[in-house]
Amino acid sequence: MKLKPFRLERFFATHEFTAPYLLCCSDCESLSLKDLLSFEESAQEELASLWLGYTESRGDPGLRTQIASIYQNLSPEQILVHTGAEEAIFNFMNCVVDAGDQIVVHAPYYQSLGEVARSIGAEVVEWQGDPNNAWELDLQHLQEKLTDRTKLVVVNFPHNPTGFLPDAEFIHELSRLSDEKGFLVLCDEVYRGLEYDPKQRLPSYADINERGLSIGVMSKTYGLAGLRIGWVATRNQELYSAIASFKDYTTICNSAPSELLATLALRHRQAIVERNLSIIKENLRTLESFFSAHQEAFSWDAPKAGPIAFPRYLGESVERFCNELLQDTGVLLAPGTVYGDGNNCFRIGFGRRNMPEGLQKLEQYLAGYTGRSE
Numbered sequence: 001m002k003l004k005p006f007r008l009e010r011f012f013a014t015h016e017f018t019a020p021y022l023l024c025c026s027d028c029e030s031l032s033l034k035d036l037l038s039f040e041e042s043a044q045e046e047l048a049s050l051w052l053g054y055t056e057s058r059g060d061p062g063l064r065t066q067i068a069s070i071y072q073n074l075s076p077e078q079i080l081v082h083t084g085a086e087e088a089i090f091n092f093m094n095c096v097v098d099a100g101d102q103i104v105v106h107a108p109y110y111q112s113l114g115e116v117a118r119s120i121g122a123e124v125v126e127w128q129g130d131p132n133n134a135w136e137l138d139l140q141h142l143q144e145k146l147t148d149r150t151k152l153v154v155v156n157f158p159h160n161p162t163g164f165l166p167d168a169e170f171i172h173e174l175s176r177l178s179d180e181k182g183f184l185v186l187c188d189e190v191y192r193g194l195e196y197d198p199k200q201r202l203p204s205y206a207d208i209n210e211r212g213l214s215i216g217v218m219s220k221t222y223g224l225a226g227l228r229i230g231w232v233a234t235r236n237q238e239l240y241s242a243i244a245s246f247k248d249y250t251t252i253c254n255s256a257p258s259e260l261l262a263t264l265a266l267r268h269r270q271a272i273v274e275r276n277l278s279i280i281k282e283n284l285r286t287l288e289s290f291f292s293a294h295q296e297a298f299s300w301d302a303p304k305a306g307p308i309a310f311p312r313y314l315g316e317s318v319e320r321f322c323n324e325l326l327q328d329t330g331v332l333l334a335p336g337t338v339y340g341d342g343n344n345c346f347r348i349g350f351g352r353r354n355m356p357e358g359l360q361k362l363e364q365y366l367a368g369y370t371g372r373s374e
Ligand SMILES: Cc1ncc(COP(=O)(O)O)c(C=O)c1O
Pocket: 026, 083, 084, 085, 086, 087, 110, 156, 160, 188, 190, 217, 218, 219, 220, 225, 230
């Protein structure tokens, strides 16, 4: 297995802890340990007296109970806890995909959703959202790509990086197609819960299809990336057992303090998500006026969910624009090229409280920007 460098993660490894204004992060505002512990009176003592031995490989039962309560039809035995969504993706792909398979991936995509399968020897075919139609996905296009080698279809709703979200009818139709044609569906749902209109929240894929899988994580919707707690949710017993057994070769079990803290956070998830959504919505209003004042430089389709969007730079090269912006102002935007072609788009993030500071720097930069190198 030879994995290509993960472009987006290498980009963050270079800049995340040096750029003064991070304007492209995909997580929500985090919490301090103190803030999290203050949700419950006994939490501090519980953490201090925690036993630091190995933990249950599938995940602590109390944590799995909390995670299962996010879903309609899943029990704690159908939740498999991992170290972040990233480990869940890696282990899932290694259990499901074989050399010579074809897999179809919703594009543009978070690289590991396609790259792990490619490194195993699968053919990875992109199912592209339409950049000229608010990143809509067309099920007809999916049908045209299916072959008798298609083992898996990977989707990501709400979508990184565009904030696209289909309607419920779409997801039910995808499930019906999966049953008819025999392919599996992996739905990466790490931004689920961050829909601006709760009526647009999709049912979780693991709830509607018995063979399918959903992936979730503490990092995005709950802003707790440092816990490194993610999970697979599935009613597919055979697959669950295979992934549980594969995990013996990756992390074996999870960090006990992280499990305790994730359980605490999920007991208070409503309050955490409400706070995060209110930051996102306020930042979105600011962004909407920014983009309407700069239509000569950018075009964008407002996202439907999540803390990121994928506007298009109307100048020549988005990569050069992002590089010059970073050098001159310290503002970090992620050029769409970290996703592949990228359509001259860039990723902007608005889940954090300090987003307006970075945006103000960008605004000042645009005021003096003459497109000097173009
Ligand atoms: C769509 C998607 N899936 C998975 C991940 C990985 O999440 P984590 O870093 O919490 O493991 C990310 C992180 O950016 C993501 O955006």
